[in-house]
Amino acid sequence: xxxxxxxxxxDGIGPEVIAEAVRVLDVVAGKYNHRFNFIxxxxxxxxxxxYGSSLTDExxxxxxxxxxxxxxxxxxxxxxxxAAKDRPERGLLALRKGLGxxxxxxxxKVYPALADSSPLKPExxxxxxxxxxxxxxxxxxxxxPKTRETMNGRVRAVDTLEYYDYEIRRVVExxxxxxxxxxxxVTSVDKANVLESSRLWRQIAAQVGGENPEVELEHTxxxxxxxxxxxxxxxxxxxxxxxxxxxxxxxxxxxxxxxMGMLPSASLSESALGLYEPVHGSAPDIAGQGIANPLGxxxxxxxxxxxxxxxxxxxxxIENAVDAALNAGCRTxxxxxxxxxxxxxxxxxxxx
Numbered sequence: 001x002x003x004x005x006x007x008x009x010x011d012g013i014g015p016e017v018i019a020e021a022v023r024v025l026d027v028v029a030g031k032y033n034h035r036f037n038f039i040x041x042x043x044x045x046x047x048x049x050x051y052g053s054s055l056t057d058e059x060x061x062x063x064x065x066x067x068x069x070x071x072x073x074x075x076x077x078x079x080x081x082x083a084a085k086d087r088p089e090r091g092l093l094a095l096r097k098g099l100g101x102x103x104x105x106x107x108x109k110v111y112p113a114l115a116d117s118s119p120l121k122p123e124x125x126x127x128x129x130x131x132x133x134x135x136x137x138x139x140x141x142x143x144x145p146k147t148r149e150t151m152n153g154r155v156r157a158v159d160t161l162e163y164y165d166y167e168i169r170r171v172v173e174x175x176x177x178x179x180x181x182x183x184x185x186v187t188s189v190d191k192a193n194v195l196e197s198s199r200l201w202r203q204i205a206a207q208v209g210g211e212n213p214e215v216e217l218e219h220t221x222x223x224x225x226x227x228x229x230x231x232x233x234x235x236x237x238x239x240x241x242x243x244x245x246x247x248x249x250x251x252x253x254x255x256x257x258x259x260m261g262m263l264p265s266a267s268l269s270e271s272a273l274g275l276y277e278p279v280h281g282s283a284p285d286i287a288g289q290g291i292a293n294p295l296g297x298x299x300x301x302x303x304x305x306x307x308x309x310x311x312x313x314x315x316x317x318i319e320n321a322v323d324a325a326l327n328a329g330c331r332t333x334x335x336x337x338x339x340x341x342x343x344x345x346x347x348x349x350x351x352x
Contacts, residue, residue, distance in 0.1 A: 002035045003309055006066040008043040008059075008095075011079075011088060012282025014072020016290065017297035020345040021070060024298050027349050028305070028314050039066065043095065044074030044088035044282075054091025060098045064273070068308040069099065070301060071277035076284040096136055101267035101275050103171045104134040104246065105178075105303070108233075108253040108263065113326040117258030117335050120230065127234040128256055131182065133175040134246025136267060138163045139197075141243050163197045163242065168204045174268070175240035176212045182237055185216045189225045189241035189249070201242060222249070229253055250279060259334040261293030264300035266307050274308045276300040290340045293332040295322055298348060321351035 009015035029036050041059040048054050063069045074088035110128040143160030179186050188205040190198035202219055209217035222245045254260040263279035278296025306315035330347040331337020
């Protein structure tokens, strides 16, 4: 089978980890008789430097016409001026909107071999396997009005937290669908004691729960959810929440896995087209040193094979190889090891 993948390596360590994910995909293609056609484009800070735009129309068009998009990371101190007309993160939001992706899947799995890499006690990590489903199209990141103005000598900034019922329903329905293939439990996270948008979220989540009685539904306030992620993470199965809450909670959850470099993500649309990226940032402090952990990018490629290409066997072969390499003691510096980015990938490839 033939698939076209648009690569957006981005900034910092992005190009390094995407190059390793491509190496793994090439091996999978050869082993299972597929062909992956890669189109590489600029996005983020590097695109601002080259074209004056974090995401050009041409790059977005190449992403829209592909079968999937694999992204490294964007941003860095060079482009952090809050007064700048364009920032790398603006390109990311525009890409998500342009691709129509509405749900971000972030699996948080604790590998037994890495239990000592987390600051939590090993007994708290036993059986942790969480899937966070984060809504991507609404909330504070996209709501209007969004403005800054001077009134009576004071600077006033406004961000609007806005949700439509259909935006909530489709992401909650997806969470329930995914839960049916797991442990059949959904935790819906909101702030319904304060926010009107969260009260609508809870109302719709309850409606969807009533339509899926075989799946257990619980409602949890976001502050309680933040505590439970640390004190009782093994009790969570599928967690569904709005845009900003999901952004924050998944970064918190990275400590469970031992390193943010371990976490992949998949952003899904209502078609097969998806956007796949590791959760970590561009890590400019280690860029170019060849020590970045490539596993988040490699596991994101596995999610791409599963969700956009429906190649379950191929996706599992990558995930099993990662598991075997970690069990054999293979580690990059963020996990207390000494392997380079490329050498860590070699260990994965040798086990596919």
